[in-house]
Amino acid sequence: MNLKEWWHKLKEKKRSQTAVRQADWSLTLLLPYMLAFLIFIVAPVIAAIAFSFTDFDSIRSPNWVFLDNYIYLFTQDSTFMEYILPNTLLFAAVVGPVSFLLSFFLAWMLAQLPRIPRNILALLIYSPSMVSGVAIQVIWVTLFNGDASGYLNSLFLAWGWISAPIQWLQDKRYLMMVMMIVTIWSSTGVGFLAMLSGILNIDPELYEAAYMDGMRNRWQEIVYVTLPSMKPQLLFGAVMSMVATLQAGGIGVALSGSNPTPNYAGDLIVNHIEDYAFTRYEMGFASAVSVVLLIFIFILTKIVYRLFGSGKDKKKAKTILYDEEGQPHIAIKKESK
Amino acid sequence: MRSRGRFQNNKINPQSFGWSQLKFFVVLIPLSLLLLLPIVFMFSTAFKPADELFVFPPRLFVLNPTLDNFTRLFKAMSTSAVPASRYLFNSILVALCTVTLSILLSVSAAYILSKKDFPGKDFLFDLNTLAIEFVPIAVSVPTFIIISRLGLTNLFITNILPIIAMPVGLFLMKQFVDQIPDSLIEAAYLDGASEMDIVFKVVVPMTKPAIATIAILSFQSAWGNVVASNLYITNESFKTFAYYITSFTSSNTSGVGQGMAAAAALIMFVPNLIIFIFMQSQVMDTMAYSGIK
Numbered sequence: 001m002n003l004k005e006w007w008h009k010l011k012e013k014k015r016s017q018t019a020v021r022q023a024d025w026s027l028t029l030l031l032p033y034m035l036a037f038l039i040f041i042v043a044p045v046i047a048a049i050a051f052s053f054t055d056f057d058s059i060r061s062p063n064w065v066f067l068d069n070y071i072y073l074f075t076q077d078s079t080f081m082e083y084i085l086p087n088t089l090l091f092a093a094v095v096g097p098v099s100f101l102l103s104f105f106l107a108w109m110l111a112q113l114p115r116i117p118r119n120i121l122a123l124l125i126y127s128p129s130m131v132s133g134v135a136i137q138v139i140w141v142t143l144f145n146g147d148a149s150g151y152l153n154s155l156f157l158a159w160g161w162i163s164a165p166i167q168w169l170q171d172k173r174y175l176m177m178v179m180m181i182v183t184i185w186s187s188t189g190v191g192f193l194a195m196l197s198g199i200l201n202i203d204p205e206l207y208e209a210a211y212m213d214g215m216r217n218r219w220q221e222i223v224y225v226t227l228p229s230m231k232p233q234l235l236f237g238a239v240m241s242m243v244a245t246l247q248a249g250g251i252g253v254a255l256s257g258s259n260p261t262p263n264y265a266g267d268l269i270v271n272h273i274e275d276y277a278f279t280r281y282e283m284g285f286a287s288a289v290s291v292v293l294l295i296f297i298f299i300l301t302k303i304v305y306r307l308f309g310s311g312k313d314k315k316k317a318k319t320i321l322y323d324e325e326g327q328p329h330i331a332i333k334k335e336s337k
Numbered sequence: 338m339r340s341r342g343r344f345q346n347n348k349i350n351p352q353s354f355g356w357s358q359l360k361f362f363v364v365l366i367p368l369s370l371l372l373l374l375p376i377v378f379m380f381s382t383a384f385k386p387a388d389e390l391f392v393f394p395p396r397l398f399v400l401n402p403t404l405d406n407f408t409r410l411f412k413a414m415s416t417s418a419v420p421a422s423r424y425l426f427n428s429i430l431v432a433l434c435t436v437t438l439s440i441l442l443s444v445s446a447a448y449i450l451s452k453k454d455f456p457g458k459d460f461l462f463d464l465n466t467l468a469i470e471f472v473p474i475a476v477s478v479p480t481f482i483i484i485s486r487l488g489l490t491n492l493f494i495t496n497i498l499p500i501i502a503m504p505v506g507l508f509l510m511k512q513f514v515d516q517i518p519d520s521l522i523e524a525a526y527l528d529g530a531s532e533m534d535i536v537f538k539v540v541v542p543m544t545k546p547a548i549a550t551i552a553i554l555s556f557q558s559a560w561g562n563v564v565a566s567n568l569y570i571t572n573e574s575f576k577t578f579a580y581y582i583t584s585f586t587s588s589n590t591s592g593v594g595q596g597m598a599a600a601a602a603l604i605m606f607v608p609n610l611i612i613f614i615f616m617q618s619q620v621m622d623t624m625a626y627s628g629i630k
Contacts, residue, residue, distance in 0.1 A: 001587060002421065026453060029448065029536065032442050032446075033502055034446065036502035039469070040502060041353020041468050048478065058482070080441075109365050111349050112361055113361055114351050114353055114354055117362070123614065123617060124372065125369050128372055128376065128499050129603075130610055131375075133563065137586070139599075140374045142595055142598075143378065149394070154617075171361070183376070185372065190505070193621065193624045194627040194628070201351060232622075235626055236629045242470065242473055277477065290479070297471075301470055309630075333411045
């Protein structure tokens with residue numbers, strides 16, 4: 001709707017009886033949220049882009065250096081190219097898809113159980129995502145403790161799998177793996193619940209119709225009915241897995257107890273940002289790294305939307321279903337209680 | 338609950354137990370217990386007496402549970418300059434304010450975005466959906482600069498303000514308000530209701546599940562939030578319990594310290610768990626509308 005149409009509509013409404021109250025001051029109800037949203041969520045992103053072209057050090061006033069920060073990042077910053085970037089790509093490539101698939105299959109199996117066991121098991125599966133930062137550290141540092149009395153080490157020693165205790169959190173060969181396990185463990189959160197609910201709310205008639213059309217087995221059921229019917233929830237779940245993956249920046253430092261992590265084995269892009277920002281106070285450069293991360297997120301989002309999005313223009317076509325007489329009608333979602 | 342239909346193969350949301358579900362139980366029960374194991378470990382370590390903490394090889398379950406770790410934890414905390422109770426009070430206040438404000442803000446914003454027409458409306462909602470992915474940790478630097486430029490460093494409200502706008506919350510709430518028929522709101526206008534009446538007497542009662550979901554999500558983000566205390570606030574007496582526990586436990590990971598750390602972790606975890614258990618069914622109702630189209 002453009003401005004002109006809106007103005008006309010507003011004038012029309014003012015004439016009718018109910019519309020007097022619809023005057024634009026009601027938009028002030030939107031203001032508090034939008035203020036907080038723009039100041040603390042949108043403005044930092046814009047500021048990050050602006051600062052990334054400067055040499056801001058938080059004391060002297062910033063100078064424009066144009067692309068210098070980016071050029072340095074990709075040509076001179078050997079830590080970034082050698083450790084940070086490969087670590088981040090590997091971490092995201094493993095944790096994102098695994099946590100997404102795990103959430104989906106857990107939700108799919110749960111949806112086929114009766115209500116009471118389903119709710120109990122869903123609570124158990126969701127509970128790791130309620131364990132916050134500090135508790136994650138406490139639990140996993142003790143389980144993966146590097147001496148022989150660590151839980152995992154003592155089990156593996158007793159079973160004869162290893163002959164000497166492994167430094168899970170200090171050895172650069174294992175740290176990344178432990179980080180992945182911990183992040184996947186804590187990632188069955190809101191996205192998992194959304195997918196579970198998405199499957200439960202699929203219209204059973206769709207399955208009946210598909211079986212009449214010759215669908216034979218569970219596998220076809222997933223591919224032809226379940227997945228297409230819950231695309232919006234899959235997209236939401238994928239976005240939430242992505243967010244959980246990228247938010248896990250501090251996990252390497254928390255687990256290994258050293259910053260940077262041993263041999264940079266567990267340093268992700270978020271650690272690099274914090275390193276430059278809050279230990280070296282090179283805010284301009286840190287902002288450039290933030291922008292690189294945001295671009296990375298943006299590209300991932302595009303891929304995820306391409307994979308699961310229904311596309312705005314297709315939305316209309318999707319909501320049309322056919323009733324028993326073969327007449328098209330608009331599908332109405334289940335009313336809330 | 339929906340009837341299952343005539344078709345044998347459709348087993349989604351069954352009404353009762355059937356032997357064909359056995360294979361799912363066989364997979365799900367061990368898997369969810371495996372996921373639960375670290376939490377069981379946290380509980381049992383928190384209640385272990387000192388001698389059991391040093392047992393070799395380590396035992397998962399506690400034999401003689403005691404509250405020693407909790408008393409030791411609070412004793413150790415009382416030696417710091419700011420008493421632990423002050424941090425705990427700060428955290429509770431921060432959580433209460435954040436939950437209340439983020440509910441009020443998202444309900445009223447969702448109502449406007451769902452039921453009013455104005456230019457830029459779709460853009461704002463799309464921007465909000467995109468912002469779900471602006472992980473705050475990625476822009477901690479400019480957020481820090483903005484907060485200091487606004488003169489907000491070292492204020493108590495700095496714990497609250499940066500986290501009251503929750504894009505996921507507004508997103509879920511707006512999907513839910515979309516389900517309220519326009520005719521209901523028009524009827525309220527005809528009865529002489531003001532915009533505030535509509536928000537509190539029509540929208541709020543009809544979006545209770547979404548409100549419960551926002552309450553849980555914002556409680557979790559406020560209760561576990563250490564960013565504000567770490568970066569934005571220098572006054573010790575405004576910092577939160579989560580921050581204090583984090584700095585306390587990072588130096589105590591073995592022996593008796595391990596027991597205290599587990600007790601601290603448990604204190605952080607249990608409120609989240611209790612709130613979720615009470616609101617689980619409401620959350621599931623909200624998630625029915627969580628899809629991004």
